[in-house]
Amino acid sequence: MKRILTGAVMVACVATMAMAADTVVMPAKNGNVTFNHAAHNARLECKVCHGGGRPGKIDINKATAHRLCKGCHETKHGPTKCLDCHKK
Ligand code: HEC
Numbered sequence: 001m002k003r004i005l006t007g008a009v010m011v012a013c014v015a016t017m018a019m020a021a022d023t024v025v026m027p028a029k030n031g032n033v034t035f036n037h038a039a040h041n042a043r044l045e046c047k048v049c050h051g052g053g054r055p056g057k058i059d060i061n062k063a064t065a066h067r068l069c070k071g072c073h074e075t076k077h078g079p080t081k082c083l084d085c086h087k088k
């Protein structure tokens with residue numbers, strides 16, 4: 001029984017991963033930000049951005065996004081200029 005349950009949980013996890021869109025567009029009045037999930041996920045664990053639990057919608061705004069996105073980009077050499085992320 002335990003074995004069957006574990007299998008079901010694993011299937012649920014794989015299904016969740018497949019559901020994450022390759023790109024997520026975050027609207028911003030100074031130019032929408034297109035976030036490439038697939039490229040980031042190739043080297044990052046979900047929990048880096050989504051925290052524990054099941055990944056899904058993040059409550060993202062200017063402050064949290066800049067801290068999360070630019071914070072990592074500054075140390076890991078990702079893009080940090082406004083127009084690198086905000087595209088009109
Ligand atoms: C570098 C940061 C980052 C990583 C790593 C990341 N995500 Fe996301 N994810 C985001 C952002 C930003 C959004 C969009 C925020 C919003 O609008 O809710 C998002 C949205 C989502 C959503 C809801 C929107 C959609 O795409 O349908 C799901 C589901 C999701 N992520 C799953 C995952 C899974 C599964 C992983 C790991 C394989 C993962 N994410 C890794 C940043 C990340």
Ligand code: HEC
Binds near residue numbers: 033068073084
């Ligand atoms: C934990 C580290 C980390 C986090 C968090 C992160 N990134 Fe990145 N990102 C990177 C790195 C490293 C690169 C450079 C990848 C390369 O050049 O191959 C990158 C590249 C990019 C690029 C340019 C290449 C592409 O994929 O289009 C954009 C745009 C981008 N990130 C947006 C975001 C946004 C928006 C967020 C927040 C929602 C975010 N990133 C969060 C590490 C991160």
Ligand code: HEC
Binds near residue numbers: 028060082083084086
């Ligand atoms: C690494 C990517 C990245 C960089 C670099 C970046 N931003 Fe952002 N910015 C975002 C994300 C993601 C959001 C959140 C969008 C949302 O809430 O839907 C955001 C939100 C904003 C907003 C709020 C827009 C609105 O409609 O509420 C402003 C203003 C803004 N950024 C200005 C800037 C300026 C100015 C710079 C350069 C100094 C900059 N950003 C650099 C990713 C970035």
